[in-house]
Amino acid sequence: MKRVVVGLSGGVDSSVAAYLLKEQGYEVIGLFMKNWHDDTVTISNECPWLEDSNDALLVAEKLGIPFQTVDLSEQYKERIVDYMFNEYENGRTPNPDVLCNREIKFDVFMKIALSLGADYVATGHYCRKGTLEKDGKEIYQLLAGVDGNKDQSYFLCQLSQEQLSKALFPIGELTKPQVREIAAQMELVTAEKKDSQGLCFIGKVRLPEFLQQQLQPKEGLIYEIAADNPVYTEEKPQFSSLEEQLAYEAKNIAYSPETGKVVGKHQGAHYYTIGQRKGLNVGGTKEPLFIIATDVKSNAIYTGQGHNHPGLFKKALFVKNTEVHWIREDLALKPGETLDIMARIRYRQPLQKARLHQFENGLYVAFEEPQSAITEGQFVSWHLEDELVGSGVIS
Numbered sequence: 001m002k003r004v005v006v007g008l009s010g011g012v013d014s015s016v017a018a019y020l021l022k023e024q025g026y027e028v029i030g031l032f033m034k035n036w037h038d039d040t041v042t043i044s045n046e047c048p049w050l051e052d053s054n055d056a057l058l059v060a061e062k063l064g065i066p067f068q069t070v071d072l073s074e075q076y077k078e079r080i081v082d083y084m085f086n087e088y089e090n091g092r093t094p095n096p097d098v099l100c101n102r103e104i105k106f107d108v109f110m111k112i113a114l115s116l117g118a119d120y121v122a123t124g125h126y127c128r129k130g131t132l133e134k135d136g137k138e139i140y141q142l143l144a145g146v147d148g149n150k151d152q153s154y155f156l157c158q159l160s161q162e163q164l165s166k167a168l169f170p171i172g173e174l175t176k177p178q179v180r181e182i183a184a185q186m187e188l189v190t191a192e193k194k195d196s197q198g199l200c201f202i203g204k205v206r207l208p209e210f211l212q213q214q215l216q217p218k219e220g221l222i223y224e225i226a227a228d229n230p231v232y233t234e235e236k237p238q239f240s241s242l243e244e245q246l247a248y249e250a251k252n253i254a255y256s257p258e259t260g261k262v263v264g265k266h267q268g269a270h271y272y273t274i275g276q277r278k279g280l281n282v283g284g285t286k287e288p289l290f291i292i293a294t295d296v297k298s299n300a301i302y303t304g305q306g307h308n309h310p311g312l313f314k315k316a317l318f319v320k321n322t323e324v325h326w327i328r329e330d331l332a333l334k335p336g337e338t339l340d341i342m343a344r345i346r347y348r349q350p351l352q353k354a355r356l357h358q359f360e361n362g363l364y365v366a367f368e369e370p371q372s373a374i375t376e377g378q379f380v381s382w383h384l385e386d387e388l389v390g391s392g393v394i395s
């Protein structure tokens with residue numbers, strides 16, 4: 001009998017995943033991980049992990065499977081929390097959920113599971129695993145969940161073949177309502193529990209509060225850039241190569257205080273991200289202000305009015321070679337090659353038509369339609385039909 005360790009989060013999805021595996025005849029072990037140091041969460045005077053671990057325990061009892069808790073808060077702090085602070089400090093916007101899957105659930109956690117004699121690690125993610133054979137070799141595929149509303153493959157976009165080979169996603173063929181129905185039929189305590197917003201990080205602690213723990217406030221100015229500013233209408237240079245053109249299209253406009261007018265003050269450019277609308281506390285504009293750029297060096301925030309402001313849009317983005325990741329290693333491009341794909345630059349964004357262009361020093365994603373709020377530090381994933389084949393960090 002194959003042994004599976006299920007990451008039991010105390011939520012409905014992983015509860016049903018555990019139930020389904022048991023039904024399928026696996027020997028199932030439930031494992032809850034504690035990610036948070038108590039002193040990291042007490043900022044909002046909550047202790048969320050205690051309630052969740054208790055629910056996980058109750059589900060394991062109900063299903064009659066062994067259950068354990070592991071404390072991974074040290075590793076989580078080192079690999080996720082510190083990275084978060086560092087990225088924000090440098091003006092980038094990281095995605096802790098993608099990192100948590102690559103570094104914690106399918107690494108540290110997976111190693112513990114394997115040391116318990118497990119053949120597989122299962123989670124309650126809405127995605128599927130496929131296999132195909134190529135040149136006599138077995139290749140693993142990361143496929144979208146059947147429930148288009150809930151597809152969580154984006155969060156797993158950094159997994160390797162090795163990690164996928166040992167992963168199981170038991171609820172990927174189901175929709176959320178079906179999962180809830182199964183939980184209710186089985187009388188699992190998590191059947192009606194609220195969704196955790198799909199964020200292993202921000203769901204527990206509010207981001208601004210969290211960032212203020214380590215990043216000191218530093219007052220700076222908010223500038224507004226008019227939609228008809230000459231930076232948007234300057235004539236395009238003549239390009240001598242496609243690479244030069246893509247570099248131009250992916251480039252951030254270097255705003256300076258002279259380009260705009262002061263409309264307010266902020267408490268630190270490192271707290272903010274491109275595309276953000278809330279938290280600026282600037283009133284009196286005809287349309288709401290959106291952040292179009294932040295500059296942590298000069299501690300300035302640049303904004304524009306309305307979600308159609310030209311400063312929000314770009315047609316291309318760049319990924320450094322060291323940050324290009326192919327789940328389907330067999331499809332990796334060589335310099336000079338291109339591939340037509342569908343891409344997204346954030347969780348739940350509808351897939352966008354784009355072309356990958358691989359060059360010596362990195363990869364460009366060139367979109368058919370200009371994209372709003374392409375944000376440094378976030379992940380872009382690329383897809384062929386319902387398969388997520390690769391991803392990268394936006395530079």
Ligand SMILES: Nc1ncnc2c1ncn2[C@@H]1O[C@H](COP(=O)(O)OP(=O)(O)OP(=O)(O)O)[C@@H](O)[C@H]1O
Binds near residue numbers: 007015124
């Ligand atoms: N603290 C944890 N301990 C063990 N596994 C976890 C934990 N948190 C998340 N996981 C695993 O990762 C999966 C995805 O986590 P996420 O936080 O996105 O929750 P979710 O989609 O709301 O799922 P759930 O309803 O199971 O909480 C979970 O289904 C679970 O298998």
